[in-house]
Amino acid sequence: QTSSDDDPPSQFVPYSAYKDLYDRVAALTSLVNQLRGAIIDSGQNKLAAAVAESCEHLPDLPKIADPLLQDPFGAADSSVPMDTSSQIPQVVPPPITPINTLDIAREAAKLLDKATRVVIERMPDDRDNNAQDERDLEFFQKLASSHHLPAPKKAHRHQCSSKFRPLKLQFDSSLDRDIFLHGFHRIRSSEKSLMDIASKPRARRDLTQPELETLRASRKYVYEQNKIAKESKFIMSDITYKLNSKPRPFV
Incomplete structure (x- = not known):
């Protein structure tokens, strides 16, 4: 179909299509604000502070204007109403699936924790020793101190059926974790306390x-x-x- 001089410019859309878009943006704005509030209220201090600082509360959209009933392409004093309908088939937007903002906040908190953890694989493990976590933490804190690396603050074994349960070391920040990982890879072939372990422990980030x-x-x-x-x-x-x-x- 070719356009004629009588056709309105293509940058104009039917009012109904504009209102559909407005309603969708308003709904998304509300969802973003709900998600932001849920994360801040979730109790995860680091995550809440990061979100509060980087993601501002979005203001509500202004009230939508009424449609123009006068043809903007006709004479200024024309009183002929403008047809706000269109011959173009109306596209019905799909419904917005409700989301559980608290679940998303929890998942975000888990990812934040993973970003500050190192996993040590093939580290000797005594399942019958109730002090295993304390021994592991002491070992790696001593290792970090002797090589001027950030020291882990917590240690615990991931419960599974593996011969050597993965050891998770928690750090204060992702930067500390990265520095420790880099240092571990640098010294693993020269540090006697690591070389003496027959199972040859290796380190990675939490995935x-x-x-x-x-x-x-x-x-x-x-x-x-x-x-x-x-x-x-x-x-x-x-x-x-x-x-x-x-x-x-x-x-």
């Missing part, structure tokens, strides 16, 4: 379930490819892998 699945797949691929190449052709990099610029014999 979400999708990230953990990616990590497992990457480790499997690296192992299989290195075994075929008989050298450390690939090495792990966080949860993925990369080519090793200095491969060594792979046994």
Whole structure:
């Protein structure tokens, strides 16, 4: 269909379509404000402070104006009402699915905790020792102190059926966690207290379930490819892998 001089400019839309958009934006504004309030009220101090500082409360939208009943393209004194309907089929917006803002706040708090945790794998574990967490914390606090690294504040074992339950170390901030992780990888092949452990502990950040699945797949691929190449052709990099610029014999 071609346009004619009698057609209104394309930047104008039917009032009903504009009102649908207005109602949708108003609903989304309300949801954002509810989510912000739920996070701030959730009791997670760090998360609440971060959200309160970075996400301002959105003001309510001004009341929608009434539609123009006079044709803006006709004469100024024209009294012919403007048809606010349109020949274009009306698109009915899908209903907004209700969300549980408290659940979202809880999930956000979990992610914030993960961002400040290190997971130590293959660390010797005595399930019958009620003081295992205290021993682990003391070991890594001493390790951190001797290498001028941020020290963990808490330690606990993740309950599972693995021979060595994953050890989770909690830090004050994600920066402290990152510095500790970098330092651990730097000293793991030279620090005697780590080298003396037969199971060869390794460290990583605390991962979400999708990230953990990616990590497992990457480790499997690296192992299989290195075994075929008989050298450390690939090495792990966080949860993925990369080519090793200095491969060594792979046994």
